[in-house]
Amino acid sequence: MKYVPLDHVATHFLRDFQPSRVASRNERDLLRLIWKSPGIERSDLTEPLDLTQQSLHRIVRQLHDRGMIVFSTSETRRPGPPSPELTLCKDWCLTLGISVNVGSIGLCLMGFGEPLENMEIPQEGSSLSVEMERIDTAVGELLARRGAERRDVLGVGLAVSGHRMLETAFNCPLPLAHWSLIDLAPLLGEQLGLPVWADNVARTAALAEAIFGVGRDVADFAYIAHLHGYGGGLVCGGMPFRGSFGNAGEYSVLFGRQDYDDRPALGLLLQHLRAKGRTDLTLKDLKNEALVDWDGVAEWVDRVAPAHNHAINAICAVFDPALIVLGGELPHSLAEMLIERTEFNNLPRHGVLRDVPRLAVGRVVDAPGAIGAALIPLFETVL
Structure with a gap:
């Protein structure tokens, strides 16, 4: 059976259950605008989203009720009714990025679109199960530093060095042969107890450079x-x-x-x-x-x-x-x-x-592959 990461997202993150969905298309468009322009006033969202004021207010209210965005009072006074400034609630979710490179495995813990902490552990040996256990331990350490739990994690992005084959399998360089030609997302997902999306490490590094670089x-x-x-x-x-x-x-x-x-x-x-x-x-x-x-x-x-x-x-x-x-x-x-x-x-x-x-x-010079990988669950679900 094909592995579908959304099927493994914790229910408290979901907006709909059939099919599983974290945010609607309009909600995702709105959240991305707020993410790119933190502090944007609600009244400034109507035109770029092509929504009626009534629809916009309803969507904003629903996202606020779910704890995904926060309101603040605008410091600029303009004619008309006051319009709140909107920002993403960084604590609404966490995501994890894991990049598997020759010689090192990078990890990034990200808030709702904001990198929080990086870690690097050696990539060594030739046992996939042992390396996944070491990743599991490192994830536990990262979460403990923030006082967080696995239920706080929306999802995991896995970035692997190598050509993409079928689904989430990669053909890796010789030192990573034990990571090669295996459907990795369900294996790591089972190890961590979290949904996993996978991509090539060079593309996730490019994504990090696109967003933060x-x-x-x-x-x-x-x-x-x-x-x-x-x-x-x-x-x-x-x-x-x-x-x-x-x-x-x-x-x-x-x-x-x-x-x-x-x-x-x-x-x-x-x-x-x-x-x-x-x-x-x-x-x-x-x-x-x-x-x-x-x-x-x-x-x-x-x-x-x-x-x-x-x-x-x-x-x-x-x-x-x-x-x-x-x-x-x-x-x-x-x-x-x-x-x-x-x-x-x-x-x-x-x-x-x-x-x-x-x-x-x-x-972006520190763990670019892991930072970009941590963005994947967000772009697949809410942004």
């Missing part, structure tokens, strides 16, 4: 996730674009076998630096901003620059974004080196060049 004011942008591997995500209209099979943004597919080892993937940089004598390095060590001064780093950047430019120009040709973000686990100093070596294929026609995207370094 440099992509916040850009409707369409591409995100390159420099992790153990090399992937990313496409954000279209402010939301991740997944494609027919859930793998839009898998930039590694651009490279054949002969070019695969020249991608700007941090796992390959790790191999390169180990060969240079830094045998004890881990992926976590590559977050060091000073690594650009290490022996062999500039040589590696020059080596992968053609692949970087190939990916940049492919993104421009196919997606035509306003912005390309270099993110993942990439330190800012290394990202700037790649940006400096970027060459756009932009031959002038009639003496005029076409517009090309701006390149920027990702702003």
Whole structure:
């Protein structure tokens, strides 16, 4: 039987039971507007939502009665009856984000759309059951820090490094082979006793950048996730674009076998630096901003620059974004080196060049995959 996360949402979060639903379409539109513009006055919601004043007041009252929004008195005096300012009640629900990367597992505890706390535990061993138990323990610790219980959690977003296969199964890099080709959401859901939605870690990192980072004011942008591997995500209209099979943004597919080892993937940089004598390095060590001064780093950047430019120009040709973000686990100093070596294929026609995207370094640097994953339950149910 197909796993449906909504079927496992706690009943006290539900608006309707048949079918299970946390919020109606109009309620979700209203909640998202309030989330994006905290403190917006109720009277300012009528026009963007295309609702009558009577309908708007009814929906607002129902959401307030459920404890989802709070009222405050407007400090600006305008002609006419007073209109309350609306904000989301951060305590109405919690969500959890869990990102499974090579070498680390990131966790994010989020209030109603607001990150509260991050945690990172090592990813080690080859037993899926043991790693899920360790995740379970870490979740318990995170909740205990806030004095919260599992019943306070609306849902969990699971972000996994790897190509998406069927349902919530992924084809992961070799160090994560024990996470591969298994329908993960029902397994983790049973372990945690909570509903689980799953996606690729690069796309959840792109979502975090869209909501909290440099992509916040850009409707369409591409995100390159420099992790153990090399992937990313496409954000279209402010939301991740997944494609027919859930793998839009898998930039590694651009490279054949002969070019695969020249991608700007941090796992390959790790191999390169180990060969240079830094045998004890881990992926976590590559977050060091000073690594650009290490022996062999500039040589590696020059080596992968053609692949970087190939990916940049492919993104421009196919997606035509306003912005390309270099993110993942990439330190800012290394990202700037790649940006400096970027060459756009932009031959002038009639003496005029076409517009090309701006390149920027990702702003969400601590657990971006986990932060984006914690947003998934909200976007699937209430926003």
